Amino acid sequence: MSKIKRDSIQIDPCELSMSILRERCEYFFENHTEVESSQRVYVEDPNEKSLGKNRNEIVDIILFGNAYKSFFNSGNWIGRDFRIWVLSHSNKKIVDSFFDNEDVANVIPRYSLFPRTKKRENSFICGEDCNFVYAGRISAQKNIESILYFLYYYRDKYSSLSTLSIYGEFEDTYHEDLGRRFQESYENRIKKIVKDLGLEESVTFHGKVEAASWTRVDYENPVFISLSTFISEDYGCAAAEAQEQGWPLLVSDFGGHQDIIGKGVVKVPYNYIGNSHLPIEVISQLSSSLISNLEAISKNEEVLESIDNLNSYSVIDIDKIDEYRRKIVEKIGPDVNLIHSDYVGAFADTVAGSFFFRDIKKCLYDHKENISVIAFDFDEEFNESQRQSLLELFEKVDMSNCSLNFISSKNLKYKDTLHLLLISKKVLIIKDRLKVIEVKKMLEDKLNIDPSRIFYA
Incomplete structure (x- = not known):
């Protein structure tokens, strides 16, 4: 095994965006x-050379998508008073939640x-032939499978000649x-x-390709598409680059994408997007449901204006940061x-x-009423019987008004799973191979769940 050079920067898959x-x-x-x-410190940037300074000046800490991780490293920040900056309202909610929802x-x-x-912003017209374009990391974190099934069902329903262009490099992150x-070859x-x-x-x-060069390709009727549900989905540079060119956007209503506004912006509810680790039959069915409801969804263009306040800024001192970090650490425990x-998956x-x-x-x-779906194992591909049961259930x-939770039978013994079942409005059970x-x-x-809330297929 050859040695990595000591002065080389640790590679981060989001380094270009950062x-x-x-x-x-x-x-x-x-x-x-x-x-x-x-004094500005970009704590998630692997090229950052500072953690602040011990002076009587406010240190500005700028967080990107990993705000939740960075909070637990705040003991390394140097200074007395800080302003914490984020790039999306979803990350603000996360950071504020660590401080009992104070405005931090x-x-x-x-x-x-x-x-x-400043150009004319074009709209996505459902059913038209489109050149869908995805740009970014080609990773399971970005749910590329759901984009492919979206294209498949879109072409089928509308007898469309639509295409998909994908820009970026493959990676095996999950x-x-x-x-x-x-790990497997994505x-x-x-x-x-x-x-x-x-x-x-x-x-x-x-x-x-070079940053933003893909937006200069002369596509006829281009539509940017991203169905990411990445836990660190924050700003979304590619979506911003496409919107700068006046392209319509078809994006997940998730994370930083929630802040995107303007004519031509269509947001896909979280519930219609299958994460990459679900059985492909489940991803397929969710994509089919999305296409069935796409015309209604696409009528809800995001035309509201931004409400950001640039007149005041919250400042917090290091003692308060330490106090709340310790509270959360005590609540979570040694895990x-x-x-x-390297170990976020193990923590999860x-x-x-x-x-x-x-x-x-x-x-x-937008979290709605919980619906839990139990099957023998959602980490394995489904057989035909399971697929048919899924369709029936x-x-x-009401896909537009719920939050689906997929539960494998092997996880029914865990406290977090039992809690999820208790707060579910309905429990759907795929009987095949299940006890x-x-x-x-x-x-x-x-659990004393009312039988009227339980459905079998």
């Missing part, structure tokens, strides 16, 4: 002199970093908040799905030691981690 955002943030502070920012985090307004286009995964998986769906002539992989870049696999990430996600999307669900009598007894006798 570099672009750091440059834009610097421009923001330089052009808003009323903020009086003299400041939001750098989205459109002060990437101004909206949804850390859903627990650890064995490139092989995605290209197999393209082949299985017969989309070889409709999907093009362009590889890595908190796993919250860093603990009961404390599961509860923690469930609270984090409430800040990232989904007919009992139905045992599950029924647990739900009705142990």
Whole structure:
């Protein structure tokens, strides 16, 4: 095994986006002199050389997508008084939640970093032939499978000749908040799905290109698409670059995407997006449901204006940061030691981690009534019987007004899973391969769940 050079920077898959955002943030502070920012620290940037200074000046801490991780490293920040800055309102909710929902985090307004286009903003017209374009990391964290199935069902329903262009490099990262995964070739998986769906002539992989160069390609009727539910989905540089060009956007209503406004912005509810680790049959069914409801969803363009307040800024001292960090560490317990870049998946696999990430996600999307779906194992592909049962059970669900939780039978013994079942409005059970009598007894006798809330197929 060869040695990595000691002075090389630790590679971060989001390094390019962080570099672009750091440059834009610097421009923001330089052009808003009323903020009086003299010390700025980008704690998530691997190229950062400072953690602050012991002087009687306010230190500005700028957080990107990993705000929840950075909070637990705040003991390393140097200074007395701080202003904590984030790039989205969802991250503000996360940071504020650590301080009993006090108004602590400041939001750098989205459109002060990437101004909206002065060109005409085009709308997404459902059913038209489109050149859908995705740009960014080609990772399970970005749910590329859901984009491919979206294209498949869109082409089928509307007899469309629509295409998909994908810009970026493949990587084998996974949804850390859903627990650890064995690494596999994501490139092989995605290209197999393209082949299985017969989309070889409709999907093009362009590889890595220079930042924003993909927006200058002369596409006819381009539509930017991103169905990411990445736990650290914050600003979204690619979406901003597309909107600068006046492109319509079809994006997940999740994380930083929630802050995107303007004519031509269509937000896909979280519930219609299958994360990459679900059985492909579940992803397929969720995508089919999305296409069935796309016309109604696409009528809800985001035309509201931003409400960011640039007149006042919250300042917090290091003693208060330390006090609240200790409170949360005490609440979580020793498993908190796993919250860093290499072991987040292991933390998510603990009961404390599961509860923690469930609270984090409430800040990232419009959380509605819980519907839990139990199957033998959601970490395996479904057989035909399970697929048919899933279709039957989904007919009992108002997909626009619920939050789906997928529970494997092997996880029914855990406290966090039992709590989720107790707060669920409905429990849907796929009987195939399941010990139905045992599950029924647990739900009705142990948890006292009303049988009228339980449905079998």
